[in-house]
Amino acid sequence: MLSLVDLLNRIRSGALTPDAALGLARAAIAEREGRIGAFAHLAEDRGEGAGEGVPGPLSGIAVGVKDIIDTADMPTAMGSPIYDGWRPRADAAIVSALRRAGATPIGKTTTTPFAFLDPTATRNPRNPEHTPGGSSAGSAAAVAAGMVPLALGTQTGGSVIRPASFCGVAAIKPSFRLIPTVGVKCFSWTLDTVGLFAATVPDVALALELLTGRPMRAAAPEPIRFGVVMQDFAGDPDRDGAAALEETVRALQAVGIEARPVALPASMAEAWAVHPVIQSFEARAALAWEYDHRRDDLPPLLRAELEAAQGVTAAEYDAARSVANRARRDAKSVFAEVDAIITYAAPGEAPHGLGSTGQARFNRLWTLLGTPCVNVPGLRGASGLPVGIQVVAPFARDHVALAAAARLERALSS
Amino acid sequence: MLSLVDLLNRIRSGALTPDAALGLARAAIAEREGRIGAFAHLAEDRGEGAGEGVPGPLSGIAVGVKDIIDTADMPTAMGSPIYDGWRPRADAAIVSALRRAGATPIGKTTTTPFAFLDPTATRNPRNPEHTPGGSSAGSAAAVAAGMVPLALGTQTGGSVIRPASFCGVAAIKPSFRLIPTVGVKCFSWTLDTVGLFAATVPDVALALELLTGRPMRAAAPEPIRFGVVMQDFAGDPDRDGAAALEETVRALQAVGIEARPVALPASMAEAWAVHPVIQSFEARAALAWEYDHRRDDLPPLLRAELEAAQGVTAAEYDAARSVANRARRDAKSVFAEVDAIITYAAPGEAPHGLGSTGQARFNRLWTLLGTPCVNVPGLRGASGLPVGIQVVAPFARDHVALAAAARLERALSS
Numbered sequence: 001m002l003s004l005v006d007l008l009n010r011i012r013s014g015a016l017t018p019d020a021a022l023g024l025a026r027a028a029i030a031e032r033e034g035r036i037g038a039f040a041h042l043a044e045d046r047g048e049g050a051g052e053g054v055p056g057p058l059s060g061i062a063v064g065v066k067d068i069i070d071t072a073d074m075p076t077a078m079g080s081p082i083y084d085g086w087r088p089r090a091d092a093a094i095v096s097a098l099r100r101a102g103a104t105p106i107g108k109t110t111t112t113p114f115a116f117l118d119p120t121a122t123r124n125p126r127n128p129e130h131t132p133g134g135s136s137a138g139s140a141a142a143v144a145a146g147m148v149p150l151a152l153g154t155q156t157g158g159s160v161i162r163p164a165s166f167c168g169v170a171a172i173k174p175s176f177r178l179i180p181t182v183g184v185k186c187f188s189w190t191l192d193t194v195g196l197f198a199a200t201v202p203d204v205a206l207a208l209e210l211l212t213g214r215p216m217r218a219a220a221p222e223p224i225r226f227g228v229v230m231q232d233f234a235g236d237p238d239r240d241g242a243a244a245l246e247e248t249v250r251a252l253q254a255v256g257i258e259a260r261p262v263a264l265p266a267s268m269a270e271a272w273a274v275h276p277v278i279q280s281f282e283a284r285a286a287l288a289w290e291y292d293h294r295r296d297d298l299p300p301l302l303r304a305e306l307e308a309a310q311g312v313t314a315a316e317y318d319a320a321r322s323v324a325n326r327a328r329r330d331a332k333s334v335f336a337e338v339d340a341i342i343t344y345a346a347p348g349e350a351p352h353g354l355g356s357t358g359q360a361r362f363n364r365l366w367t368l369l370g371t372p373c374v375n376v377p378g379l380r381g382a383s384g385l386p387v388g389i390q391v392v393a394p395f396a397r398d399h400v401a402l403a404a405a406a407r408l409e410r411a412l413s414s
Numbered sequence: 415m416l417s418l419v420d421l422l423n424r425i426r427s428g429a430l431t432p433d434a435a436l437g438l439a440r441a442a443i444a445e446r447e448g449r450i451g452a453f454a455h456l457a458e459d460r461g462e463g464a465g466e467g468v469p470g471p472l473s474g475i476a477v478g479v480k481d482i483i484d485t486a487d488m489p490t491a492m493g494s495p496i497y498d499g500w501r502p503r504a505d506a507a508i509v510s511a512l513r514r515a516g517a518t519p520i521g522k523t524t525t526t527p528f529a530f531l532d533p534t535a536t537r538n539p540r541n542p543e544h545t546p547g548g549s550s551a552g553s554a555a556a557v558a559a560g561m562v563p564l565a566l567g568t569q570t571g572g573s574v575i576r577p578a579s580f581c582g583v584a585a586i587k588p589s590f591r592l593i594p595t596v597g598v599k600c601f602s603w604t605l606d607t608v609g610l611f612a613a614t615v616p617d618v619a620l621a622l623e624l625l626t627g628r629p630m631r632a633a634a635p636e637p638i639r640f641g642v643v644m645q646d647f648a649g650d651p652d653r654d655g656a657a658a659l660e661e662t663v664r665a666l667q668a669v670g671i672e673a674r675p676v677a678l679p680a681s682m683a684e685a686w687a688v689h690p691v692i693q694s695f696e697a698r699a700a701l702a703w704e705y706d707h708r709r710d711d712l713p714p715l716l717r718a719e720l721e722a723a724q725g726v727t728a729a730e731y732d733a734a735r736s737v738a739n740r741a742r743r744d745a746k747s748v749f750a751e752v753d754a755i756i757t758y759a760a761p762g763e764a765p766h767g768l769g770s771t772g773q774a775r776f777n778r779l780w781t782l783l784g785t786p787c788v789n790v791p792g793l794r795g796a797s798g799l800p801v802g803i804q805v806v807a808p809f810a811r812d813h814v815a816l817a818a819a820a821r822l823e824r825a826l827s828s
Contacts, residue, residue, distance in 0.1 A: 072703060082503075089500055096702030180603060182700045186596045213728040286596045288510030289486060314627040318810075396732075 001169065001199035002028070002149035004061060005206055011060050018060030022104055025062035028147045029107070037122045038132075038142040040067040041074050042107040056102025057210050063098055064142040064151035067108040068115050069194075070183035071095055074105070078185050079113040079120065079135075082294045092183025094152060094194055097211045106148060109138025112357060114287060115154055115187055118299035119357050126168055126385050130350040133163030134357030136197070140167040143197045150207050151197040156187045156279060158346070158363025160195035161390055164375035166350035166358060168386030170204045170409070171197045173363075175396050176370030178212055188282040190321075191275075191367050201376060201409045205402040220339070220403030226252060227262035227338035229392075233269035234361040238348025240381030241362075247379055248342055248389045251411045262341055264334060271327030272365040274320035280309035281317035324368050328395075331369050335394045340404035345388035349381035362390065372398040374405035378412035415583065415613035416442070416563035418475060419620055425474050432474030436518055439476035442561045443521070451536045452546075452556040454481040455488050456521040470516025471624050477512055478556040478565035480549075481522040482529050483608075484597035485509055492599050493525040493534065493549075496708045506597025508566060508608055511625045520562060523552025526771060528701060529568055529601055532713035533771050540582055540799050544764040547577030548771030550611070554581040557611045564621050565611040570601045570693060572760070572777025574609035575804055578789035580764035580772060582800030584618045584823070585611045587777075589810050590784030592626055602696040604735075605689075605781050615790060615823045619816040634753070634817030640666060641676035641752035643806075647683035648775040652762025654795030655776075661793060662756055662803045665825045676755055678748060685741030686779040688734035694723035695731035738782050742809075745783050749808045754818035759802035763795035776804065786812040788819035792826035 002024060010016035026045060033039055065071060068078050070088035077083045095105055110120045115135035122137040124130040125145035132141040136153025140163035143151050153160045155173045164171030172195055179194040186192060196211075198204045209216035228249060237245070252259050284291070284306060290298065291306045298306065334341070344362040351358050366373045372395070375388040391408060393401035416438060424430035440459060447453055479485060482492050484502035491497045509519055524534040529549035536551040538544040539559035546555040550567025554577035557565050567574045569587045578585030586609055593608040600606060610625075612618045623630035642663060651659070666673050698705070698720060704712065705720045712720065748755070758776040765772050780787045786809070789802040805822060807815035 072707070086503055089497060090703035093699040093702055096706060097699070100702070100706070177603065180696070180699045182600045182603060183703075189591065189594060189596060214732075282594070285507040285511070285594045288507055288514070289504035289597075292510060292514070293486070318628075 001143060001146045003199045004149040004203035007060060007149055021060030022062050025106055025148050028145070032145045032147055035123065035128060036125055036141050036145050038064065038109055038138040038145065038147060039107040040077055040110050040138065043074055043105065054100065054102055056100060058098065059102035061103045061150055062106035062148045063103050064107055064109040064139050064148045065095060065105045066136050066139050066153050067111045068154060068185040069095060069152055071105060071108065074108055076108065079111040080297065082290055082297045088183065090183060093180040094211065095183065101210050103150070109142055109151055111135050112137065113299045113302055114185060115156060115159055116302040116305060117357055118301045119354050121354065124167060124350050130352055130385060131166065131354050131357055133166035133350060135159040136163050137357065139197050140164050140169055143169045143199060149198060149203065153195045153197055154184060155193050155195055155363070155367055156191045157367060158360025161363050161373050161375045162346045162358055162360055164197055165345035165386065165388030168377045169197050169199060170201045170377055171195055171375045172204050172208060172398070172402065173367065173373045174208060174398050175372045178398060186286040188279045188286065190282065191279055193367060201374060201402060201406040204374070205406065208398065216399045216402055218399045220400045223257065224340060224404045224407055225338045226257055226259035226404065227341040228259045229262050229264060229341045229343040231343055231362055231365065233272050237344045240348035240387050241344045241346065244379045244387040244389060245342065245344060248408065248412065252408065255411045255414065259342060260338065262334060262338060265330045267323070267327040267330045268365060270323050271368050274323045275364040275368045277312060277316055277320040278324065278368070280305065281312045284309040284312065328369055331371060331394065339400055340391050340393045342408065343390050343392065345375045345390035349383060349385040349387055366392050369395070371395050372401040374401050376405045376408050376412065378409060415557060415560045417613045418563040418617035421474060421563055435474030436476050439520055439562050442559070446559045446561055449537065449542060450539055450555050450559050452478065452523055452552040452559065452561060453521040454491055454524050454552065457488055457519065468514065468516055470514065472512065473516035475517045475564055476520035476562045477517050478521055478523040478553050478562045479509060479519045480553050480567050481525045482568060482599040483509060483566055485519060485522065488522055490522065493527040494711065496704055496711050502597065504597060507594040508625065509597065515624050517564070523556055523565055525549050526551065527713045527716055528599060529570060529573055530716040530719060531771055532715045533768050535768065538581055538764050544766055544799060545580065545768050545771055547580035547764060549573040550577050551771065553611050554578050554583055557583045557613060563612060563617065567609045567611055568598060569607050569609055569777070569781055570605045571689070571781060572774025575777050575787050575789045576760045576772055576774055578611055579759035579800065579802030582791045583611050583613060584615045584791055585609055585789045586618050586622060586812070586816065587781065587787045588622060588812050589786045592812060600700040602693045602700065604696065605693055607781060615788060615816060615820040618788070619820065622812065630813045630816055632813045634814045637671065638754060638818045638821055639752045640671055640673035640818065641755040642673045643676050643678060643755045643757040645757055645776055645779065647686050651758045654762035654801050655758045655760065658793045658795070658801040658803060659756065659758060662822065662826065666822065669825045669828065673756060674752065676748060676752060679744045681741040681744045682779060684737050685782050688737045689778040689782045691726060691730055691734040692738060692782070694719065695726045698723040698726065742783055745785060746808065753814055754805050754807045756822065757804050757806065759789045759804035763797060763799040763801055780806050783809070785809050786815040788815050790819045790822050790826065792823060
């Protein structure tokens, strides 16, 4: 994989020019994209130094941009024929932030249609017979395949952390609205969260710091107190998922860190249960035009979701929002004794085939809570595919989530 | 003015067909629009019954849609040459809701560029030498001129309540996100709120009920306990504004309602003071593409605002957000003894000339708090122009705000 930190160090030392760093990404894309299918569109190569944006701390960094995120100079097709060739007038806020930092959006990465569950044709670089997950399929795959050092995704259920886990890359779903969603196709306005994919946790931390102007590599509590959460309400993990969490606890123990079990208050299970109500009700409004005018062009899972969503009442939604608000208040108590918790990033390895993008059941509570979540790569399941571990910290403590994840990443590799 | 309730009653009784109701709006537009300039674009008249949408409770209702709100079948120009002729692919969520309810978006109403402070050429129907206010200039003017019975606006500072006050129409800025902002050009994602304009408070209440699926004419506390808030931190009102609030207190007394003075906790003044920090920081991100790529096409006030916004730090923004969150929690205490409060909707009458859209200083606290606000028309200043009164209720108690406003409207007309 292309490490963001490594590339920037080499650029800073003069060992690599920004153009040459972009060239590494372009060469990798030329070599591997045909096999993976991570891109919906590739930017034209304007040639060395030709208009690759203002110089900045991310100069030389090629970025994959999920294709529900608006770009003024590339199409934004939402993974759907309804938006085939669609050209927004403006860049999304996060794309402007990338360009201001000197980064080069090098292409639009594949997304499931409107970031829901209908799969893409993208393949998992760790094993092309398996799904890369979704909905940010192309972004996870592009980083995993070493084609880009940074990619943007979005998560409404588990669309950042799950594909990161399946593809064996680091990723963060930051605190809700830390990265603006302006110019990102809306599915659910209380859930949609823009996230980042990169090779390692420090790569993700540096990118988030440069893009948000907040210190993401700032001092975290030392030692970091870890907790373990099982999320019983979300069902059982696969054998590989269960084994990965056990292995993580042992790896932390091996470096002197005792991860204590944390029991979640009942409101967390209730919040987990109402996530789909909130998502459906808001998707009904957010995708009303598509449903009313282009229903036949919607893929089957999304169409069925929106058909069912028409029956969700405002009263049900308002009640679900109350449950979510109560859980957000209670979330503080979850972190009363610990700084960060570890839990499953996904049930297990990436499912075989491209028929399903996997399940978001271990992700959706945290999306609803708005807490920062980091996928830590490093472990593998029985068939050799990656199995990630999810690190969660309190709302607005993204730097703690990243510090804890980096600590865990080191423990897993030691 | 065209009353929504009256039109729907006449349609229900058979005295008026939906097509004839639309015809009333079209005739009024043909007669008055040249003098007012409330529309940026008018929908083609497809002829009686030709594709005016599905039948529904708002069939026959012509709606003005502020031109920062996406429409698939009409341009959406944001009041700016940067978006001249721009055609979004999809309708905004609220436009879909209108169409599903049977309403006919009859045109795009003028907006200040990107809904900031640079004026439009729209004239106040009460006196064309005066501004209609902004940013939802065309929507307030179109309702006031009797051209449409319903119009959509947005408020980030005071862009719904202020023009409603200046033009002498009813309006609601509902609780934050009661109406989705999906498909509405973003200025500030924590402040932007979609609102409604109509002739009277019951007209607004019925529209909000039909568009949100929530009972907005439901039973409110009886009697409604009114409070009076002066907002000293926002400076003094004009003589007309002060007189209007005094007259309102007297009018309530005359019908046996004692409006008690309510002192706001200190956090309200602090929240009022940080509103511009939040707005600027978010506008910088939301309008980054326009600022980076089309700066010369930005109007002077917005350009200066965005230039200044580049200097607002993430730390300042985060601190401002904390202040706002504290004030939102404290807002409950404001309503401990009262159900609704009355306060200034604007400093006074609409300013003379079209050089300024007036001031939002009596509105921005409530926008930041996310509380429902209703403009109650009925009073006039020294020069005969309307002066509105703002009614505010606790978050998510929109039906209480509307009930209190309706009670006040009746008191003012009795």
